[in-house]
Amino acid sequence: NAGVTQTPKFQVLKTGQSMTLQCAQDMNHEYMSWYRQDPGMGLRLIHYSVGAGITDQGEVPNGYNVSRSTTEDFPLRLLSAAPSQTSVYFCASSRLQTGELFFGEGSRLTVL
Amino acid sequence: GENVEQHPSTLSVQEGDSAVIKCTYSDSASNYFPWYKQELGKGPQLIIDIRSNVGEKKDQRIAVTLNKTAKHFSLHITETQPEDSAVYFCAASNGAAGNKLTFGGGTRVLVKP
Numbered sequence: 733n734a735g736v737t738q739t740p741k742f743q744v745l746k747t748g749q750s751m752t753l754q755c756a757q758d759m760n761h762e763y764m765s766w767y768r769q770d771p772g773m774g775l776r777l778i779h780y781s782v783g784a785g786i787t788d789q790g791e792v793p794n795g796y797n798v799s800r801s802t803t804e805d806f807p808l809r810l811l812s813a814a815p816s817q818t819s820v821y822f823c824a825s826s827r828l829q830t831g832e833l834f835f836g837e838g839s840r841l842t843v844l
Numbered sequence: 845g846e847n848v849e850q851h852p853s854t855l856s857v858q859e860g861d862s863a864v865i866k867c868t869y870s871d872s873a874s875n876y877f878p879w880y881k882q883e884l885g886k887g888p889q890l891i892i893d894i895r896s897n898v899g900e901k902k903d904q905r906i907a908v909t910l911n912k913t914a915k916h917f918s919l920h921i922t923e924t925q926p927e928d929s930a931v932y933f934c935a936a937s938n939g940a941a942g943n944k945l946t947f948g949g950g951t952r953v954l955v956k957p
Contacts, residue, residue, distance in 0.1 A: 763943045
């Protein structure tokens with residue numbers, strides 16, 4: 733029972749490079765989301781999706797793109813990495829309405 | 845949008861003592877208030893949640909109280925143990941956009957043996 737799987741776990745980028753953080757869930761959850769975690773600032777929502785083909789912006793969407801072509805996958809794309817995007821990124825999924833949000837183990841990104 | 849404030853940011857307690865973490869929220873439409881525990885190097889995990897039609901909920905050594913009038917809710921951990929050492933997050937949601945949660949800034953709890 734894999735739950736929510738994120739790859740890669742660690743990544744170092746240079747300023748201006750692009751990359752994709754992968755997220756997959758095997759629980760048939762309609763809702764998926766991406767958060768970033770920075771010291772003292774808790775978890776801030778980047779983008780979320782309520783189903784395949786539907787995405788929306790969260791609190792801090794600038795510099796990130798998402799797509800949801802299947803129920804299982806929700807990749808996060810950094811278009812042109814900046815040092816301010818150095819953070820730990822968490823993908824989470826759940827049933828559509830309020831209920832337990834299941835988190836992946838996180839992806840630590842460093843932008844030099 | 846919703847804003848959730850969490851206090852304190854760090855909390856050190858002696859094993860066996862109680863720990864209390866408090867959160868306030870701004871959106872009166874919020875109706876779901878979960879608490880998550882994050883251990884080192886892991887993703888957060890739900891430990892307890894409460895909905896707006898309930899004032900208090902208990903699960904063994906943890907309890908959550910909600911005051912909708914004052915827009916605050918609290919987590920109480922009794923008889924703390926070393927394995928309770930972690931970062932705890934409160935969150936709030938109004939259910940308007942799927943399971944969109946707004947999190948507080950987190951509380952690092954250290955239980956000293």
